Amino acid sequence: MPQSNDVHEAGTRKRSTPKVYIPHSQNELLQLLRRHPESRIYAGGTALSSLEETGRLRLPSTIVALYGVDDLRRIARTDRYLEIGANATIRAVSRVGSNVIPGTLYDCLPHIVPPGLRTVATLVGNVCVPGTSTTSIAPLIALGSSLEIRRVGGNKWMTVQRFRSGENALLQPGEVVTRLRIPLAPWDAQVYRTSEDGRIGFAAIARRTKGGVDAVRIVIGTRLPEVIHNRELDAELTGRKLPLPERDIAAAAERMRNTAREHDPGFSNFDLYRIESLVSWFLRSLTRR
Amino acid sequence: MRIRFTLNGKTVQVDAEPETRLSEILLHELAVASLRQDCSEGRCGSCLVIFEGMIVSSCMIPMFRVLGTEVTTVEGLFGSKDLRDIERGFQRSGFEPCRYCAAPKTLLTHAIISENTSPREEELQVQAQAVRCRCTSYQHFLEAIRNAAKQRRSRSGDT
Numbered sequence: 001m002p003q004s005n006d007v008h009e010a011g012t013r014k015r016s017t018p019k020v021y022i023p024h025s026q027n028e029l030l031q032l033l034r035r036h037p038e039s040r041i042y043a044g045g046t047a048l049s050s051l052e053e054t055g056r057l058r059l060p061s062t063i064v065a066l067y068g069v070d071d072l073r074r075i076a077r078t079d080r081y082l083e084i085g086a087n088a089t090i091r092a093v094s095r096v097g098s099n100v101i102p103g104t105l106y107d108c109l110p111h112i113v114p115p116g117l118r119t120v121a122t123l124v125g126n127v128c129v130p131g132t133s134t135t136s137i138a139p140l141i142a143l144g145s146s147l148e149i150r151r152v153g154g155n156k157w158m159t160v161q162r163f164r165s166g167e168n169a170l171l172q173p174g175e176v177v178t179r180l181r182i183p184l185a186p187w188d189a190q191v192y193r194t195s196e197d198g199r200i201g202f203a204a205i206a207r208r209t210k211g212g213v214d215a216v217r218i219v220i221g222t223r224l225p226e227v228i229h230n231r232e233l234d235a236e237l238t239g240r241k242l243p244l245p246e247r248d249i250a251a252a253a254e255r256m257r258n259t260a261r262e263h264d265p266g267f268s269n270f271d272l273y274r275i276e277s278l279v280s281w282f283l284r285s286l287t288r289r
Numbered sequence: 290m291r292i293r294f295t296l297n298g299k300t301v302q303v304d305a306e307p308e309t310r311l312s313e314i315l316l317h318e319l320a321v322a323s324l325r326q327d328c329s330e331g332r333c334g335s336c337l338v339i340f341e342g343m344i345v346s347s348c349m350i351p352m353f354r355v356l357g358t359e360v361t362t363v364e365g366l367f368g369s370k371d372l373r374d375i376e377r378g379f380q381r382s383g384f385e386p387c388r389y390c391a392a393p394k395t396l397l398t399h400a401i402i403s404e405n406t407s408p409r410e411e412e413l414q415v416q417a418q419a420v421r422c423r424c425t426s427y428q429h430f431l432e433a434i435r436n437a438a439k440q441r442r443s444r445s446g447d448t
Contacts, residue, residue: 020307020353046331046349057351059308067354091343094412115419117331119343120350 018059022068032064034152037173039064043087044121046113047129084180086124093123103190104139104203111135111194124180130170130225134201137164138221139192142203148179164225189286193278199223199271204282212241222264230259243287253279294355297365307353312336323363323392334420337393338362344400363392371399378437384429390422402438
């Protein structure tokens, strides 16, 4: 494919034509990434393709497209896990159905991209794109999901929480995420709520046994890459008897509000109020369910 | 880069840069009259096409992705029984979309009922939001899709 670095008359450097590689197997994909560590991975392309005023999309200079690798479209279910290939589209995931996909993730799927892009955008792509964590990140972290990261000569598994925590700079050169693994634990209360302005994505799951809370996880996605997840609060709520006293619900909501304020000082009072309300609502709903 | 693909059943070949939008080529190189390009970020649904059997906003598809694929616009349905089912379904519902969104809503309806002539309500409600134009009510559009699906079922002998 031709590449040009011509200079426009106005003196600005002309953008070069992107080089596109389309592997047809995972091995070929890994070899290409080793040879071109500077390349960006193209799955659905909806986040990679940023806008430009002309009729072109602004793409990175070297692209390795995943759509030729059939393996990566696979969605498989075992007794314990749901595994989603890196090139499985959001539409394909939602078609698996609400009886298999955990409720908190299923409810979030329509909010990830506009409906006209659900047939090309991928769930793994949404996890890998740096930026906000308001859509699938919060439910996936709540569910304890992990990612398979492959490179030539090895692979590793990493939790979505660690992947997004900033410690790992997402992917190293030559690496690619090939699978997302979601544990299929029997959570009997699962919710996902998002604010209409897309500033907050609230995911919460809980399991109850014998009139008490067996386990609970509350994760809030924000406009930052990292989520708000107060593990101490989850641990404190675990083992409590139901119904939770009103004062404990109020205290838990207040703690989450404070955690949110520390996490992102840019939250408005209204955002903090919404977080507090969602936590209270979820904890109260545990009694009603 | 020379790109060959199938548009409405006919093979076409265009010279395009790999990052050029599919919508741009359809509009300006291939003069597809039904298409519009409004938001250019895949939100409005005015540039919907059926790409490899799936409905998608063509403004977010780069041309390198189109190589060797099949693209259908509403022109590809002209004269077909499928289009007649949709028109009858729309008429039966008294559904009259504006000129701006008639083509994408027709194509979207075709994509939905071609995949499943008895679409699940939940799925229908998500998919129907792909066209943002609100010249008619959303509920009215849903009813029109249901009627079009009913027409398709009765033609194909399904109950």
